[in-house]
Amino acid sequence: MKFFKLFEPLKINNMTISNRIVMPAINLNYANDGFITQKLIDFYVERAKGGAAMLIVGGCYIDLYAKGHPMMISIENDKYLPMLTELTKAVHNARSDVKVCCQLYHGGAYTYPQIIGRAPIAPSAVYSKFSKATPREMTLDDIKNEQQAFVEATLRAKKAGFDAVEICANAGYLMDQFLSPLKNKRTDEYGGVLENRIRFPIETIELMRSSAEDFNIGYRISGDDFVPGSNTYKEKAIIAEILGKHLDYLNVTGGWHVTKTPQTTMDVPEGCYTYLAENIKKHVSIPVFASNRINIPELAENILMAGKADAICMGRTLIADPYLPIKAKRGELRDIMNCVGCNQGCFDSIFKLSSVTCLRNARAGNEARTELKPLKEKKKVMVIGSGPGGLEAARVAAMRGHDVHIFEKEDKIGGLINIIWVPPGRNEFKRMIENYTYWIQKYGITVHLQEKVNLDKIKEYNPDVVFVATGSKPILPPITGIDRGNVYWANLVFSGDAPIGKNSVIIGGGATGIELAIYLAKYGALSREAFDFLTFYKALEPDVALNMLHGARNKVTVLEQLPKLGSALGKTTKWVMLDKCDALGIKMLTSVNVTEIGQNYVSYMDANDTEQVINDVDMVYYATGVKPNDNLYSELKELGTYSVVKIGDAKKPETVMEAVSRGYKVGNSI
Ligand SMILES: Cc1cc2nc3c(=O)[nH]c(=O)nc-3n(C[C@H](O)[C@H](O)[C@H](O)COP(=O)(O)O)c2cc1C
Known part of the structure; x- marks a missing residue:
């Protein structure tokens, strides 16, 4: 496939991004007490090397009232500046034409009292289903203070070497709360008609603009709140038209966190919400980004070609494969390890207060410690079973130069993956099989289908190492x-x-x-x-x-x-x-x-x-439930002739993500 639009540069106010692929803000939960960590720097350096045009870092909370999560990045005062600067330097050093943007975050009523140690603040004292708390209504002084916090955070971002800031105004956060008649019940000049409800965002942007001249300011907007009684795509178009006059770009995403319309799960069809970007694009003259479930470069190109957006946000898919942009440019589409929308390592992790990882990419968030190890001695590796763990171990071992042979008792590779892509809305797991089929060919792995392996077969093959990935059986x-x-x-x-x-x-x-x-x-x-x-x-x-x-x-x-x-x-x-x-x-x-x-x-x-x-x-x-199917492993251990490793369910019943992660480690360990 040819890409006519995806790799065209795009001018956004006074910066030019080198192509149309943007990594949107993802709270990775890698910060330590608000400070940028080496883990976070390594993560973004890898994505810079991978070819994305702009990396939006954050959300970064602008003050204590804004803080949404204990492991978020902070930009609330100058003590965070040195590490924020380290980050921008490292990213710019990794690739000189990459742009790095800082997302400024304020949760408003979404903020948890137990995290900030006080009642959250919001336009009105309306109960939030998200934080399960009723916020305190902001006084006029609060409004001024929070606007000042936005200004100071912008100045800090500029000083730290970011190329732009983006206001996190989507998903039902503070700005959306001011805009929504459902959450804003004020009777002063900040509530009531739209002209009043939009005052807080406009004043804030203008204050940021006048304090940090020539700096680029973007705004992430929900294209439709998808909450009855709140703003729909129709009102959002009007809001975008007004706000667009004050901004350098608009990043259009889906609805609020509390909406009953799924926004990110695997059953959301890919590209489903691009109509929201298209709707807003018709009303503004600044660049518009489309977002949510745009996982493959072909779809991104299609959206750009249809004129629905000017740039494409690819979030989780750049966690899964930081090198997607480079691979797409080179035409190596089958090599792309795209997101399948499972949310297991990312969204579900942060809700458990853990760091972001990825089912597809065992290296995500662990870049420095998971470099492929150079080969010391080429070994003959027998992988018995071709479920997710076995396939990943085979891929990694073969990439490093080992001579790898997969034995599968069925007539196709994939094991458990062939089961999990069948239920409705799970179809994308099938892409894992397509990827591994390609890698088997690329890395010269031999596959033996419909071969049940026993000790005699192993002796006949005489490998140096056996990976037993024989899966599980039902309880x-x-x-x-x-x-x-x-x-x-x-x-x-x-x-x-x-x-x-x-x-x-x-x-x-x-x-x-x-x-x-x-x-x-x-x-x-x-x-x-x-x-x-x-x-x-x-x-x-x-x-x-x-x-x-x-x-x-x-x-x-x-x-x-x-x-x-x-x-x-x-x-x-x-x-x-x-x-x-x-x-x-x-x-x-x-x-x-x-x-x-x-x-x-x-x-x-x-x-x-x-x-x-x-x-x-x-x-x-x-x-x-299931239990390990590990008879062959026990027999091999008793024989004692070969170096044997158990992977996947054969070791202990585990998730696909755990199996892939273990497979990577095992493949990198021999
Ligand atoms: C773990 C996680 C954290 C996120 N944090 C933020 C955030 O802080 N700010 C934001 O605007 N969006 C956030 N998002 C939403 C993403 O930017 C993106 O819109 C979403 O993942 C859908 O796009 P995708 O299908 O390309 O991943 C987050 C997403 C994930 C998975």
């Missing part, structure tokens, strides 16, 4: 009737090896059980393509077609022993999945113990220890 719950003919392991549904029930019971409401419930409820639904086709030709009424697309077709009941469902699901994905279950009418029962699976029924003890029965059940599936 069979000790329930009367579990051996009946209509009872199947959940994963067999996803691999196409189990029939689909019309009225099913799923034992186990963890991540797999919930994925399965949605899959079964919707099994046989109209495809999106058919929906598109039939409604285009007006062959079917849109509401009937919509029901055929989204409605449930099968009855499903989930029985979970624990008091909560989806315990292994990350925060950002869990609510989306549970909302879907509700919409599909899936019955989900917690704190129950299944006692018997009978002919056409399942009985269980409910939370009150009363026996209940579900009748007319045609299929039962169990998703009650």
